[in-house]
Amino acid sequence: MLLTIPGLLNAAQLDKIHQVLAEARFVDGRLTAGFAAARVKQNEEMQAEPERMQLLIRVLMASLGHNETFRFAALPHRVADPIFARYQPGMTYGDHVDDPIMGTTGPRFRTDLSMTIFLNPPESYDGGELVVRTSFGDTRVKLPAGDAVLYPSSSLHQVAPVTRGERLVALTWIQSYVRDAAQRELLYELNLARERLLKEGPGTETTGYVDRSYANLLRMWAEV
């Protein structure tokens, strides 16, 4: 499932992030890439200076923690510290899958989901679409500033070359309580039904069946 999350960051949060990034140093993105990815990766990433990073993490984690779509779609167990990447004209990131296991400084974790958060308005740069290759064809994603897209870390994807302006994004990876993408998608939809029922008929028998089924399916599939 490829899911967009509109308005993950509000205007104030975007401003704050832009302020911090304007003073940051960016270095060659190949420094954080595995062997295979380094061959196709051509971008720049913010140097993770601790104080600056803490500030950015606070803004981002607050918005993620409050976002219901993110919480119910990702069922996040662990969320990686974000990477801030920029692509200037000529930069690109060819086809790759993301590293399966991450966490060089903190605890190691499995990457089930990848998330790209767009930080610059789409009309300010040309190219730079995230192209996710699914079994139903390519999906090209380029969203308004503040919007995010969530996709399985196992999917082949690339960033199309930027030809004008600057593509600025935040990236993070999630280990989900539910490892299997199909199970996560089923839980996500069942929860949408559950929430509607809880709103429209909180005391009915049907609501009870669906509510308990959601809780018990999650219990059956969750790994902690």
Ligand code: NI
């Ligand atoms: Ni990637």
